[in-house]
Amino acid sequence: MKKTPLNQRHLALNARMVDYAGWDMPVQYKGITEEVMAVREKVGMFDVSHMGEVLVCGGGSGEFLNWLLSRDVTGKQKDQITYAILCYENGGTVDDLLVYEMDEDCYMLVVNAANKDKDVLHINDSLITYREKFSDRQEDIKIVDDSANYGQIAVQGPDSLKVMLDLAEKLGLNAEQKEQLQGLKRYRQIQVDKDGFERKMIISRTGYTGENGYEIYLPAELTGEVWDLLYDYGVDPAGLGARDALRLEAGMPLYGHEMAEDITPLEGDMGFFIDFSREFQGGEKMKARSTRKKIALVSEGRAIPRDGYSVYLNDEEVGVISSGSFSPTLGKGIAFALVNLDFPDDADIVEVKVRKKMEPFKHVVAPFVKK
Amino acid sequence: MTTVKEDRLYAKTHEWVEVEGNVAAIGITDFAQDQLGDLVYAEAEPVDIDVEIDDLVGSVESVKMASDLYSPVAGKIIESNESIEDAPEQINEDAFGTWFVKIEMSDPSQLDGLMDAEAYKKFCEEESA
Numbered sequence: 449m450k451k452t453p454l455n456q457r458h459l460a461l462n463a464r465m466v467d468y469a470g471w472d473m474p475v476q477y478k479g480i481t482e483e484v485m486a487v488r489e490k491v492g493m494f495d496v497s498h499m500g501e502v503l504v505c506g507g508g509s510g511e512f513l514n515w516l517l518s519r520d521v522t523g524k525q526k527d528q529i530t531y532a533i534l535c536y537e538n539g540g541t542v543d544d545l546l547v548y549e550m551d552e553d554c555y556m557l558v559v560n561a562a563n564k565d566k567d568v569l570h571i572n573d574s575l576i577t578y579r580e581k582f583s584d585r586q587e588d589i590k591i592v593d594d595s596a597n598y599g600q601i602a603v604q605g606p607d608s609l610k611v612m613l614d615l616a617e618k619l620g621l622n623a624e625q626k627e628q629l630q631g632l633k634r635y636r637q638i639q640v641d642k643d644g645f646e647r648k649m650i651i652s653r654t655g656y657t658g659e660n661g662y663e664i665y666l667p668a669e670l671t672g673e674v675w676d677l678l679y680d681y682g683v684d685p686a687g688l689g690a691r692d693a694l695r696l697e698a699g700m701p702l703y704g705h706e707m708a709e710d711i712t713p714l715e716g717d718m719g720f721f722i723d724f725s726r727e728f729q730g731g732e733k734m735k736a737r738s739t740r741k742k743i744a745l746v747s748e749g750r751a752i753p754r755d756g757y758s759v760y761l762n763d764e765e766v767g768v769i770s771s772g773s774f775s776p777t778l779g780k781g782i783a784f785a786l787v788n789l790d791f792p793d794d795a796d797i798v799e800v801k802v803r804k805k806m807e808p809f810k811h812v813v814a815p816f817v818k819k
Numbered sequence: 820m821t822t823v824k825e826d827r828l829y830a831k832t833h834e835w836v837e838v839e840g841n842v843a844a845i846g847i848t849d850f851a852q853d854q855l856g857d858l859v860y861a862e863a864e865p866v867d868i869d870v871e872i873d874d875l876v877g878s879v880e881s882v883k884m885a886s887d888l889y890s891p892v893a894g895k896i897i898e899s900n901e902s903i904e905d906a907p908e909q910i911n912e913d914a915f916g917t918w919f920v921k922i923e924m925s926d927p928s929q930l931d932g933l934m935d936a937e938a939y940k941k942f943c944e945e946e947s948a
Binding site: 482692803 | 856857881883904
Protein backbone atom coordinates (compact mmCIF):
# COMPACT_ATOMS: atom_id res chain seq x y z
CA MET A 449 0.00 0.00 0.00
CA LYS A 450 1.11 3.56 -0.68
CA LYS A 451 2.00 5.73 2.30
CA THR A 452 1.84 9.49 2.67
CA PRO A 453 4.77 11.37 4.27
CA LEU A 454 2.67 11.45 7.48
CA ASN A 455 2.03 7.70 7.77
CA GLN A 456 4.27 7.14 10.81
CA ARG A 457 2.59 10.02 12.62
CA HIS A 458 -0.86 8.48 12.10
CA LEU A 459 0.36 5.17 13.47
CA ALA A 460 1.96 6.89 16.47
CA LEU A 461 -1.41 8.57 17.18
CA ASN A 462 -3.10 5.14 17.10
CA ALA A 463 -5.31 6.15 14.20
CA ARG A 464 -7.56 3.50 12.68
CA MET A 465 -6.07 2.95 9.23
CA VAL A 466 -7.90 1.86 6.08
CA ASP A 467 -7.01 1.09 2.50
CA TYR A 468 -8.36 4.08 0.59
CA ALA A 469 -7.72 3.85 -3.15
CA GLY A 470 -4.50 1.92 -2.47
CA TRP A 471 -3.34 4.35 0.23
CA ASP A 472 -2.88 3.49 3.91
CA MET A 473 -4.98 6.34 5.33
CA PRO A 474 -6.36 7.31 8.77
CA VAL A 475 -10.16 6.96 8.91
CA GLN A 476 -10.34 8.24 12.48
CA TYR A 477 -8.13 9.14 15.44
CA LYS A 478 -10.27 9.71 18.56
CA GLY A 479 -13.69 9.34 16.92
CA ILE A 480 -15.57 10.70 13.91
CA THR A 481 -18.11 12.69 15.96
CA GLU A 482 -15.44 14.42 18.04
CA GLU A 483 -13.38 15.20 14.92
CA VAL A 484 -16.37 16.63 13.05
CA MET A 485 -17.30 18.85 16.00
CA ALA A 486 -13.69 20.09 16.33
CA VAL A 487 -13.78 21.26 12.70
CA ARG A 488 -17.24 22.84 13.07
CA GLU A 489 -16.45 24.60 16.35
CA LYS A 490 -12.68 25.22 16.36
CA VAL A 491 -10.22 23.76 13.88
CA GLY A 492 -8.96 20.41 12.63
CA MET A 493 -6.35 19.17 10.19
CA PHE A 494 -6.43 16.41 7.61
CA ASP A 495 -3.67 14.54 5.81
CA VAL A 496 -4.78 14.78 2.19
CA SER A 497 -1.38 13.97 0.70
CA HIS A 498 -3.00 11.16 -1.28
CA MET A 499 -4.60 13.71 -3.61
CA GLY A 500 -2.95 13.80 -7.05
CA GLU A 501 -1.08 16.75 -8.55
CA VAL A 502 -0.90 16.68 -12.34
CA LEU A 503 0.97 19.40 -14.22
CA VAL A 504 -0.25 20.51 -17.64
CA CYS A 505 2.38 22.93 -18.92
CA GLY A 506 3.78 24.42 -22.09
CA GLY A 507 2.59 26.84 -24.75
CA GLY A 508 -1.14 26.56 -25.42
CA SER A 509 -1.86 24.60 -22.21
CA GLY A 510 -4.49 27.09 -21.04
CA GLU A 511 -6.40 26.79 -24.30
CA PHE A 512 -6.18 22.99 -24.13
CA LEU A 513 -7.55 22.96 -20.57
CA ASN A 514 -10.40 25.27 -21.60
CA TRP A 515 -11.45 22.62 -24.11
CA LEU A 516 -10.75 19.72 -21.74
CA LEU A 517 -12.67 21.04 -18.72
CA SER A 518 -16.23 22.17 -17.95
CA ARG A 519 -15.21 25.82 -17.56
CA ASP A 520 -12.36 28.11 -18.62
CA VAL A 521 -9.14 28.28 -16.64
CA THR A 522 -7.86 31.34 -18.53
CA GLY A 523 -9.02 34.95 -18.39
CA LYS A 524 -8.86 35.04 -14.59
CA GLN A 525 -6.54 36.56 -12.06
CA LYS A 526 -3.34 34.58 -11.61
CA ASP A 527 -4.09 33.60 -8.02
CA GLN A 528 -7.63 32.45 -8.78
CA ILE A 529 -8.35 28.72 -8.48
CA THR A 530 -10.85 27.07 -10.81
CA TYR A 531 -13.06 24.17 -9.72
CA ALA A 532 -14.04 22.22 -12.84
CA ILE A 533 -15.24 18.84 -14.09
CA LEU A 534 -13.27 16.55 -16.38
CA CYS A 535 -15.66 14.73 -18.74
CA TYR A 536 -15.64 11.85 -21.13
CA GLU A 537 -16.55 12.61 -24.72
CA ASN A 538 -19.94 10.96 -24.00
CA GLY A 539 -20.72 13.40 -21.17
CA GLY A 540 -19.94 11.08 -18.25
CA THR A 541 -17.66 12.26 -15.45
CA VAL A 542 -13.95 11.36 -15.26
CA ASP A 543 -13.21 13.43 -12.15
CA ASP A 544 -13.72 16.76 -10.44
CA LEU A 545 -10.64 18.86 -9.82
CA LEU A 546 -9.07 22.16 -8.85
CA VAL A 547 -6.84 24.05 -11.27
CA TYR A 548 -4.01 26.21 -9.92
CA GLU A 549 -2.11 28.51 -12.26
CA MET A 550 1.54 27.88 -11.38
CA ASP A 551 3.23 30.06 -13.96
CA GLU A 552 2.55 31.41 -17.39
CA ASP A 553 1.40 28.43 -19.51
CA CYS A 554 1.63 26.06 -16.56
CA TYR A 555 -1.26 24.67 -14.52
CA MET A 556 -1.51 22.20 -11.65
CA LEU A 557 -4.60 19.98 -11.58
CA VAL A 558 -5.46 18.61 -8.14
CA VAL A 559 -7.37 15.37 -8.62
CA ASN A 560 -8.92 12.60 -6.53
CA ALA A 561 -6.44 9.92 -5.40
CA ALA A 562 -8.66 7.10 -6.62
CA ASN A 563 -8.86 8.66 -10.09
CA LYS A 564 -5.34 9.97 -10.58
CA ASP A 565 -3.93 7.29 -12.88
CA LYS A 566 -7.14 7.17 -14.91
CA ASP A 567 -7.09 10.97 -15.17
CA VAL A 568 -3.51 11.07 -16.46
CA LEU A 569 -4.37 8.48 -19.14
CA HIS A 570 -7.54 10.35 -20.06
CA ILE A 571 -5.75 13.70 -20.31
CA ASN A 572 -3.04 12.16 -22.52
CA ASP A 573 -5.68 10.54 -24.78
CA SER A 574 -7.59 13.80 -24.90
CA LEU A 575 -4.46 15.67 -25.97
CA ILE A 576 -4.24 13.39 -29.01
CA THR A 577 -7.90 14.13 -29.84
CA TYR A 578 -7.28 17.83 -29.28
CA ARG A 579 -4.30 17.84 -31.67
CA GLU A 580 -6.34 16.13 -34.39
CA LYS A 581 -9.28 18.43 -33.87
CA PHE A 582 -7.37 21.70 -33.64
CA SER A 583 -4.36 20.98 -35.87
CA ASP A 584 -3.99 24.70 -36.57
CA ARG A 585 -3.31 25.55 -32.92
CA GLN A 586 0.30 26.09 -31.85
CA GLU A 587 1.15 24.23 -28.70
CA ASP A 588 3.93 22.55 -26.78
CA ILE A 589 1.97 20.79 -24.03
CA LYS A 590 3.51 18.37 -21.56
CA ILE A 591 1.60 16.36 -18.96
CA VAL A 592 3.50 15.37 -15.81
CA ASP A 593 2.24 13.43 -12.80
CA ASP A 594 3.95 15.30 -9.95
CA SER A 595 1.91 13.70 -7.13
CA ALA A 596 4.81 11.90 -5.44
CA ASN A 597 6.63 15.19 -4.86
CA TYR A 598 3.83 16.81 -2.88
CA GLY A 599 2.31 16.34 0.54
CA GLN A 600 -0.90 18.12 1.43
CA ILE A 601 -2.52 19.18 4.71
CA ALA A 602 -5.98 20.72 5.00
CA VAL A 603 -6.56 23.07 7.97
CA GLN A 604 -10.29 23.59 8.39
CA GLY A 605 -12.58 25.31 10.86
CA PRO A 606 -13.50 28.75 12.22
CA ASP A 607 -10.08 29.11 13.90
CA SER A 608 -8.12 28.14 10.79
CA LEU A 609 -6.88 31.65 9.90
CA LYS A 610 -5.43 32.09 13.40
CA VAL A 611 -3.66 28.74 13.03
CA MET A 612 -2.36 29.62 9.56
CA LEU A 613 -0.98 32.99 10.70
CA ASP A 614 0.90 31.26 13.51
CA LEU A 615 2.22 28.70 11.04
CA ALA A 616 3.29 31.46 8.64
CA GLU A 617 5.31 33.05 11.45
CA LYS A 618 7.02 29.76 12.33
CA LEU A 619 7.76 28.96 8.68
CA GLY A 620 9.35 32.38 8.23
CA LEU A 621 6.99 33.86 5.64
CA ASN A 622 7.85 37.50 4.94
CA ALA A 623 5.63 40.47 5.85
CA GLU A 624 4.07 40.68 2.41
CA GLN A 625 3.20 36.97 2.35
CA LYS A 626 1.67 37.18 5.81
CA GLU A 627 -0.42 40.13 4.71
CA GLN A 628 -1.55 38.19 1.63
CA LEU A 629 -2.51 35.26 3.84
CA GLN A 630 -4.45 37.50 6.20
CA GLY A 631 -6.51 38.87 3.31
CA LEU A 632 -6.67 35.75 1.15
CA LYS A 633 -10.08 35.37 -0.47
CA ARG A 634 -11.88 32.10 -1.09
CA TYR A 635 -10.50 30.10 -4.00
CA ARG A 636 -7.28 32.16 -4.12
CA GLN A 637 -3.73 30.96 -3.59
CA ILE A 638 -0.32 32.15 -2.41
CA GLN A 639 2.89 30.52 -3.61
CA VAL A 640 5.91 30.56 -1.33
CA ASP A 641 9.48 29.62 -2.24
CA LYS A 642 11.14 27.50 0.43
CA ASP A 643 14.93 27.49 0.54
CA GLY A 644 16.36 24.12 -0.38
CA PHE A 645 13.18 22.85 -2.03
CA GLU A 646 12.56 22.71 -5.74
CA ARG A 647 8.80 22.84 -5.39
CA LYS A 648 6.92 25.76 -3.95
CA MET A 649 4.67 25.68 -0.96
CA ILE A 650 1.14 26.65 -1.99
CA ILE A 651 -1.47 27.92 0.45
CA SER A 652 -5.02 28.16 -0.87
CA ARG A 653 -8.26 29.16 0.81
CA THR A 654 -10.11 26.02 -0.18
CA GLY A 655 -11.52 22.95 1.50
CA TYR A 656 -14.07 20.19 1.62
CA THR A 657 -15.85 20.81 4.91
CA GLY A 658 -18.08 23.86 4.43
CA GLU A 659 -16.00 25.71 7.06
CA ASN A 660 -13.51 28.45 6.43
CA GLY A 661 -10.25 26.70 5.74
CA TYR A 662 -6.95 26.39 3.97
CA GLU A 663 -5.13 23.70 2.05
CA ILE A 664 -1.34 23.62 2.13
CA TYR A 665 0.58 21.90 -0.66
CA LEU A 666 4.08 21.08 0.46
CA PRO A 667 7.27 19.63 -0.92
CA ALA A 668 6.88 16.02 0.28
CA GLU A 669 9.94 16.23 2.60
CA LEU A 670 8.53 19.30 4.37
CA THR A 671 5.10 17.81 5.11
CA GLY A 672 6.02 16.15 8.42
CA GLU A 673 7.59 19.31 9.83
CA VAL A 674 4.49 21.39 9.02
CA TRP A 675 2.17 18.73 10.49
CA ASP A 676 4.22 18.76 13.71
CA LEU A 677 4.07 22.56 13.94
CA LEU A 678 0.28 22.44 13.59
CA TYR A 679 -0.03 19.55 16.05
CA ASP A 680 2.16 21.28 18.63
CA TYR A 681 0.02 24.41 18.28
CA GLY A 682 -2.93 22.25 19.33
CA VAL A 683 -4.69 21.46 16.06
CA ASP A 684 -6.44 18.10 16.37
CA PRO A 685 -6.04 15.69 13.47
CA ALA A 686 -9.21 14.47 11.76
CA GLY A 687 -9.53 11.41 9.52
CA LEU A 688 -11.25 10.50 6.29
CA GLY A 689 -14.42 9.49 8.18
CA ALA A 690 -14.88 13.02 9.52
CA ARG A 691 -13.91 14.47 6.13
CA ASP A 692 -16.69 12.52 4.39
CA ALA A 693 -19.31 13.43 7.02
CA LEU A 694 -18.30 17.11 6.84
CA ARG A 695 -18.45 17.27 3.05
CA LEU A 696 -21.89 15.66 2.97
CA GLU A 697 -23.19 18.00 5.69
CA ALA A 698 -21.85 20.89 3.59
CA GLY A 699 -23.71 19.56 0.55
CA MET A 700 -20.56 18.79 -1.44
CA PRO A 701 -20.45 15.92 -3.96
CA LEU A 702 -17.98 13.03 -3.97
CA TYR A 703 -16.67 11.21 -7.01
CA GLY A 704 -18.03 7.68 -7.21
CA HIS A 705 -21.24 8.83 -5.52
CA GLU A 706 -22.71 11.98 -7.10
CA MET A 707 -20.28 11.88 -10.03
CA ALA A 708 -19.10 8.86 -11.97
CA GLU A 709 -18.44 7.47 -15.40
CA ASP A 710 -22.18 6.73 -15.65
CA ILE A 711 -23.35 9.88 -13.84
CA THR A 712 -23.14 13.13 -15.78
CA PRO A 713 -22.20 16.39 -14.02
CA LEU A 714 -25.74 17.65 -14.74
CA GLU A 715 -27.25 14.66 -12.95
CA GLY A 716 -24.93 15.41 -10.03
CA ASP A 717 -26.28 18.97 -9.93
CA MET A 718 -22.96 20.49 -11.01
CA GLY A 719 -24.49 22.83 -13.59
CA PHE A 720 -23.05 25.85 -11.80
CA PHE A 721 -19.56 24.61 -12.72
CA ILE A 722 -20.27 24.05 -16.40
CA ASP A 723 -20.03 26.77 -19.04
CA PHE A 724 -22.00 25.59 -22.08
CA SER A 725 -21.35 28.89 -23.92
CA ARG A 726 -18.08 27.43 -25.30
CA GLU A 727 -17.10 24.09 -26.76
CA PHE A 728 -15.61 21.53 -24.33
CA GLN A 729 -15.10 17.80 -24.33
CA GLY A 730 -18.28 16.04 -23.25
CA GLY A 731 -20.43 19.17 -23.44
CA GLU A 732 -22.29 18.21 -26.57
CA LYS A 733 -23.62 14.83 -25.42
CA MET A 734 -24.06 15.60 -21.74
CA LYS A 735 -27.64 16.91 -21.75
CA ALA A 736 -29.11 14.02 -23.75
CA ARG A 737 -27.36 11.56 -21.45
CA SER A 738 -28.75 13.11 -18.26
CA THR A 739 -31.85 11.24 -17.08
CA ARG A 740 -31.67 11.74 -13.32
CA LYS A 741 -31.23 14.55 -10.84
CA LYS A 742 -29.75 14.89 -7.39
CA ILE A 743 -31.93 15.63 -4.36
CA ALA A 744 -31.15 16.10 -0.67
CA LEU A 745 -32.95 14.23 2.13
CA VAL A 746 -33.06 14.52 5.93
CA SER A 747 -34.39 11.75 8.15
CA GLU A 748 -37.68 12.49 9.89
CA GLY A 749 -36.94 9.86 12.51
CA ARG A 750 -33.91 7.95 13.65
CA ALA A 751 -33.23 6.04 10.44
CA ILE A 752 -29.81 6.51 8.85
CA PRO A 753 -29.69 6.38 5.05
CA ARG A 754 -26.83 4.51 3.38
CA ASP A 755 -25.48 4.33 -0.15
CA GLY A 756 -27.60 2.10 -2.38
CA TYR A 757 -30.85 2.27 -0.37
CA SER A 758 -33.93 2.75 -2.56
CA VAL A 759 -36.03 5.94 -2.49
CA TYR A 760 -39.83 5.85 -2.92
CA LEU A 761 -42.42 8.51 -3.65
CA ASN A 762 -46.08 7.51 -3.30
CA ASP A 763 -45.05 3.82 -3.11
CA GLU A 764 -43.15 4.01 -6.38
CA GLU A 765 -39.38 3.55 -6.54
CA VAL A 766 -37.94 6.79 -7.89
CA GLY A 767 -34.21 6.55 -7.20
CA VAL A 768 -31.34 5.51 -4.98
CA ILE A 769 -29.19 7.03 -2.22
CA SER A 770 -25.80 8.10 -3.60
CA SER A 771 -24.28 9.28 -0.28
CA GLY A 772 -25.87 8.60 3.09
CA SER A 773 -24.58 9.17 6.59
CA PHE A 774 -25.44 10.18 10.10
CA SER A 775 -24.78 13.91 10.48
CA PRO A 776 -22.91 14.48 13.75
CA THR A 777 -23.75 18.20 13.58
CA LEU A 778 -27.51 17.77 13.07
CA GLY A 779 -27.85 14.50 14.97
CA LYS A 780 -29.90 13.01 12.10
CA GLY A 781 -29.53 10.90 8.98
CA ILE A 782 -28.79 12.89 5.81
CA ALA A 783 -28.38 11.85 2.19
CA PHE A 784 -28.06 12.73 -1.43
CA ALA A 785 -30.12 10.63 -3.81
CA LEU A 786 -30.23 10.34 -7.58
CA VAL A 787 -33.87 10.27 -8.70
CA ASN A 788 -35.79 10.31 -11.96
CA LEU A 789 -35.89 13.66 -13.77
CA ASP A 790 -39.66 13.93 -13.32
CA PHE A 791 -39.35 13.82 -9.51
CA PRO A 792 -41.47 16.81 -8.43
CA ASP A 793 -39.44 19.67 -6.95
CA ASP A 794 -42.24 20.38 -4.48
CA ALA A 795 -42.34 16.84 -3.13
CA ASP A 796 -42.12 17.14 0.65
CA ILE A 797 -41.78 13.65 2.11
CA VAL A 798 -40.29 10.57 0.49
CA GLU A 799 -39.64 7.11 1.89
CA VAL A 800 -36.35 5.28 2.03
CA LYS A 801 -36.18 1.52 2.50
CA VAL A 802 -33.89 1.01 5.48
CA ARG A 803 -33.36 -2.73 6.01
CA LYS A 804 -36.95 -4.07 5.96
CA LYS A 805 -38.76 -0.83 6.84
CA MET A 806 -39.96 2.19 4.88
CA GLU A 807 -38.74 5.30 6.70
CA PRO A 808 -39.90 8.90 6.08
CA PHE A 809 -37.39 11.51 4.88
CA LYS A 810 -37.89 15.21 4.19
CA HIS A 811 -36.91 16.55 0.77
CA VAL A 812 -34.72 19.60 1.47
CA VAL A 813 -32.31 21.96 -0.25
CA ALA A 814 -28.60 21.29 0.43
CA PRO A 815 -26.40 22.23 2.25
CA PHE A 816 -27.62 20.32 5.29
CA VAL A 817 -25.44 22.40 7.62
CA LYS A 818 -25.62 26.06 6.68
CA LYS A 819 -22.89 28.53 7.55
CA MET B 820 -7.00 -3.13 23.65
CA THR B 821 -10.51 -4.45 23.79
CA THR B 822 -11.67 -7.01 26.33
CA VAL B 823 -13.26 -10.45 26.17
CA LYS B 824 -15.37 -11.94 28.97
CA GLU B 825 -14.78 -15.51 30.12
CA ASP B 826 -18.42 -16.21 31.02
CA ARG B 827 -19.73 -15.92 27.43
CA LEU B 828 -19.80 -17.70 24.12
CA TYR B 829 -19.01 -15.93 20.87
CA ALA B 830 -20.09 -15.95 17.21
CA LYS B 831 -17.86 -15.18 14.23
CA THR B 832 -20.05 -12.16 13.48
CA HIS B 833 -18.97 -10.68 16.86
CA GLU B 834 -22.06 -11.35 18.97
CA TRP B 835 -21.67 -12.53 22.55
CA VAL B 836 -24.10 -15.01 24.11
CA GLU B 837 -24.72 -15.30 27.86
CA VAL B 838 -26.64 -18.43 28.78
CA GLU B 839 -28.90 -18.71 31.80
CA GLY B 840 -30.87 -21.92 31.85
CA ASN B 841 -32.77 -22.10 28.60
CA VAL B 842 -32.40 -18.39 27.81
CA ALA B 843 -29.61 -16.80 25.72
CA ALA B 844 -28.92 -13.04 26.04
CA ILE B 845 -27.27 -11.60 22.93
CA GLY B 846 -25.17 -8.47 22.46
CA ILE B 847 -22.18 -7.23 20.48
CA THR B 848 -18.62 -7.65 21.71
CA ASP B 849 -16.25 -4.96 22.88
CA PHE B 850 -14.17 -5.65 19.76
CA ALA B 851 -17.22 -5.01 17.54
CA GLN B 852 -18.17 -1.72 19.23
CA ASP B 853 -14.55 -0.56 18.96
CA GLN B 854 -14.46 -1.38 15.24
CA LEU B 855 -17.73 0.47 14.61
CA GLY B 856 -16.81 3.59 16.59
CA ASP B 857 -19.29 5.94 18.29
CA LEU B 858 -22.71 4.35 17.88
CA VAL B 859 -25.51 6.71 16.89
CA TYR B 860 -28.27 4.15 16.29
CA ALA B 861 -29.24 0.85 17.85
CA GLU B 862 -32.34 -1.27 17.61
CA ALA B 863 -33.37 -4.69 18.86
CA GLU B 864 -36.02 -6.85 17.19
CA PRO B 865 -39.32 -6.96 19.15
CA VAL B 866 -40.53 -9.75 21.43
CA ASP B 867 -42.57 -12.78 20.35
CA ILE B 868 -40.68 -13.22 17.09
CA ASP B 869 -39.45 -16.71 16.26
CA VAL B 870 -35.92 -16.76 14.93
CA GLU B 871 -33.68 -19.28 13.25
CA ILE B 872 -29.88 -19.26 13.37
CA ASP B 873 -28.52 -16.20 11.47
CA ASP B 874 -31.84 -14.33 11.53
CA LEU B 875 -31.70 -10.59 12.25
CA VAL B 876 -32.11 -9.76 15.95
CA GLY B 877 -30.77 -6.21 16.04
CA SER B 878 -28.92 -3.42 14.24
CA VAL B 879 -26.25 -0.90 15.15
CA GLU B 880 -24.91 2.07 13.21
CA SER B 881 -22.08 4.52 13.70
CA VAL B 882 -21.58 7.70 11.65
CA LYS B 883 -20.14 5.82 8.69
CA MET B 884 -21.05 2.17 9.28
CA ALA B 885 -24.10 -0.04 9.68
CA SER B 886 -23.98 -3.56 11.08
CA ASP B 887 -26.55 -6.20 11.95
CA LEU B 888 -26.76 -8.70 14.81
CA TYR B 889 -27.60 -12.25 13.86
CA SER B 890 -29.02 -14.84 16.17
CA PRO B 891 -26.52 -17.59 16.96
CA VAL B 892 -29.40 -19.83 18.11
CA ALA B 893 -32.97 -20.65 17.15
CA GLY B 894 -35.87 -19.81 19.42
CA LYS B 895 -38.29 -17.07 20.42
CA ILE B 896 -37.41 -13.51 21.44
CA ILE B 897 -38.84 -13.14 24.95
CA GLU B 898 -37.22 -9.80 25.90
CA SER B 899 -36.10 -6.86 23.79
CA ASN B 900 -33.95 -4.02 25.17
CA GLU B 901 -35.65 -0.80 24.05
CA SER B 902 -33.29 1.40 26.09
CA ILE B 903 -30.59 1.05 23.44
CA GLU B 904 -32.72 3.08 20.97
CA ASP B 905 -32.54 6.19 23.16
CA ALA B 906 -28.98 5.65 24.31
CA PRO B 907 -26.91 3.68 21.79
CA GLU B 908 -23.74 5.09 23.39
CA GLN B 909 -24.21 2.70 26.33
CA ILE B 910 -23.03 -0.06 23.98
CA ASN B 911 -19.73 1.77 23.43
CA GLU B 912 -19.39 2.27 27.17
CA ASP B 913 -20.29 -1.27 28.22
CA ALA B 914 -20.74 -3.70 25.34
CA PHE B 915 -20.86 -6.78 27.57
CA GLY B 916 -23.37 -5.16 29.92
CA THR B 917 -25.81 -4.23 27.15
CA TRP B 918 -27.89 -7.09 25.77
CA PHE B 919 -30.14 -6.55 22.74
CA VAL B 920 -32.51 -9.52 22.99
CA LYS B 921 -33.09 -12.56 25.16
CA ILE B 922 -34.04 -15.71 23.31
CA GLU B 923 -35.74 -18.78 24.69
CA MET B 924 -33.77 -21.45 22.91
CA SER B 925 -35.51 -24.28 21.06
CA ASP B 926 -32.29 -26.28 20.73
CA PRO B 927 -29.53 -25.41 23.24
CA SER B 928 -27.18 -27.88 21.55
CA GLN B 929 -26.72 -25.20 18.86
CA LEU B 930 -24.48 -23.42 21.37
CA ASP B 931 -21.83 -26.04 20.66
CA GLY B 932 -21.13 -24.27 17.38
CA LEU B 933 -19.91 -21.11 19.15
CA MET B 934 -16.45 -20.10 20.30
CA ASP B 935 -15.31 -19.84 23.91
CA ALA B 936 -13.46 -16.72 25.13
CA GLU B 937 -10.03 -18.14 24.29
CA ALA B 938 -11.00 -19.07 20.74
CA TYR B 939 -12.71 -15.71 20.18
CA LYS B 940 -9.62 -13.82 21.40
CA LYS B 941 -7.55 -15.65 18.78
CA PHE B 942 -10.24 -15.02 16.15
CA CYS B 943 -10.10 -11.25 16.78
CA GLU B 944 -6.31 -11.22 16.64
CA GLU B 945 -6.46 -12.90 13.24
CA GLU B 946 -9.09 -10.42 12.01
CA SER B 947 -7.00 -7.45 13.12
CA ALA B 948 -3.78 -8.77 11.59
